[in-house]
Amino acid sequence: MLYQRSSQLFAEAEKVIPGGVNSPVRAFKSVGGTPIFVKEAKGAYLYDEDGNRLVDYINSWGPMILGHAYEPVVNAVIERAKKGTSFGTPTALETEIAELAVSMVPNIDKIRFVNSGTEACMSAVRLARGYTKREKIIKFAGCYHGHSDSFLIQAGSGAVTFGSPNSPGVTQGTAKDTLLATYNDLQNVKDLFEANKDEIAAIIIEPVAGNMGCIPPAEGFLQALREVCDANGALLIFDEVMTGFRLAKGGAQQLFGVRADIVTFGKVIGGGLPVGAFAGRNEIMNYLAPVGPVYQAGTLSGNPLAMAAGLEMLKALNSDEAIFSRLEEKTAYLEKGIREKLTTANLTYTINRRGSMISVHFDANPVTDFKTAANGDNETFKKFFHGLLKEGVYIAPSAYETWFITDALTYDDLDFTINAIEKVAKEL
Numbered sequence: 132m133l134y135q136r137s138s139q140l141f142a143e144a145e146k147v148i149p150g151g152v153n154s155p156v157r158a159f160k161s162v163g164g165t166p167i168f169v170k171e172a173k174g175a176y177l178y179d180e181d182g183n184r185l186v187d188y189i190n191s192w193g194p195m196i197l198g199h200a201y202e203p204v205v206n207a208v209i210e211r212a213k214k215g216t217s218f219g220t221p222t223a224l225e226t227e228i229a230e231l232a233v234s235m236v237p238n239i240d241k242i243r244f245v246n247s248g249t250e251a252c253m254s255a256v257r258l259a260r261g262y263t264k265r266e267k268i269i270k271f272a273g274c275y276h277g278h279s280d281s282f283l284i285q286a287g288s289g290a291v292t293f294g295s296p297n298s299p300g301v302t303q304g305t306a307k308d309t310l311l312a313t314y315n316d317l318q319n320v321k322d323l324f325e326a327n328k329d330e331i332a333a334i335i336i337e338p339v340a341g342n343m344g345c346i347p348p349a350e351g352f353l354q355a356l357r358e359v360c361d362a363n364g365a366l367l368i369f370d371e372v373m374t375g376f377r378l379a380k381g382g383a384q385q386l387f388g389v390r391a392d393i394v395t396f397g398k399v400i401g402g403g404l405p406v407g408a409f410a411g412r413n414e415i416m417n418y419l420a421p422v423g424p425v426y427q428a429g430t431l432s433g434n435p436l437a438m439a440a441g442l443e444m445l446k447a448l449n450s451d452e453a454i455f456s457r458l459e460e461k462t463a464y465l466e467k468g469i470r471e472k473l474t475t476a477n478l479t480y481t482i483n484r485r486g487s488m489i490s491v492h493f494d495a496n497p498v499t500d501f502k503t504a505a506n507g508d509n510e511t512f513k514k515f516f517h518g519l520l521k522e523g524v525y526i527a528p529s530a531y532e533t534w535f536i537t538d539a540l541t542y543d544d545l546d547f548t549i550n551a552i553e554k555v556a557k558e559l
């Protein structure tokens with residue numbers, strides 16, 4: 132496959148956009164080469180500027196769970212746009228999507244819409260601090276909660292690929308209020324509570340981590356965090372920006388049967404438009420302005436185009452009882468295929484999967500936290516990535532990312548992918 136036009140476009144972009152991209156994960160820093168410029172997409176495929184068709188396993192980093200250019204979403208956006216694109220005053224549409232979200236997700240009475248997952252997590256932590264009147268938070272190394280200051284302490288995803296897990300520009304003052312814990316290490320969390328008595332406002336966690344590859348929580352880990360929070364008067368925040376409306380209708384709370392105090396959303400909830408949200412029970416959410424003292428706002432929050440897209444997406448997920456099991460079956464089929472081919476090629480690997488989130492690590496040991504995720508052989512991953520790209524399969528350009536499975540993928544697409552992996556694996 133040729134990437135002449137993409138390379139040209141990238142060279143032009145680099146002159147006027149830092150690094151040629153508007154979000155670092157899109158650059159090919161950790162795998163080498165230049166990013167693919169996409170012209171259009173439909174269903175399970177991307178069509179790039181050089182005329183190649185790629186089977187897409189990134190899916191806009193999660194949102195396109197029903198495939199690209201999903202018609203009900205596209206039509207809703209077109210129809211809404213004709214009626215005006217932003218008003219700065221309430222619309223009935225906002226209540227409609229809020230009611231639907233509240234009916235789908237356990238333990239939430241109210242939801243506030245914002246414009247990104249970053250905003251959602253930043254606001255959730257402010258709310259938790261205001262509500263508990265405490266300042267410190269616990270986050271887990273390798274978890275990514277967006278790029279706001281408090282979270283850029285050993286963050287996953289793009290932040291780790293770039294070797295700057297602690298970004299310059301984050302002040303010491305901010306950093307000292309973020310306590311770092313090891314994913315799946317309960318004793319570590321208990322020790323932090325012990326050392327910071329009555330100071331911890333909240334634990335924030337990706338209930339299935341997806342920004343250091345896919346790392347599921349150990350059996351009972353989330354429930355234990357719930358208990359530690361209750362025992363210490365802290366809130367439990369589930370960052371479901373990736374897992375929400377993906378692992379189950381009600382997200383990880385439903386899947387694991389563990390109640391969170393605040394849940395954040397993004398990605399799928401916007402149907403491919405810029406949307407984030409955070410939600411919780413009345414007593415917590417009523418702490419927000421204009422009813423409560425914690426300030427949070429947004430000129431374009433609840434934007435009609437974004438809400439129209441999100442509403443169609445949630446309606447589709449809500450009305451299709453089989454969607455999540457279908458996604459699970461497709462991902463399990465893919466996992467089985469990858470295992471066969473990598474084993475036949477005598478490669479050393481670990482595959483982690485939960486529902487429709489899956490990742491391949493080129494290391495034999497279990498991958499359970501940031502440290503073990505970092506043990507993967509990046510040279511092999513690079514070759515794997517570029518090999519697949521050549522075969523027309525597009526996975527995330529970093530070993531620290533999950534693959535996102537979409538319902539638009541057919542079993543033929545999955546077989547196509549598995550065959551590509553067979554070819555590539557022989558060369559690794």
Ligand SMILES: *Cc1c(COP(=O)(O)O)cnc(C)c1O
Nearest residue numbers: 247248249275276277372373397
């Ligand atoms: C993507 C992501 C975010 C950030 O969302 P943006 O919309 O990129 O700001 C936060 N948390 C998790 C778990 C994510 O995967």
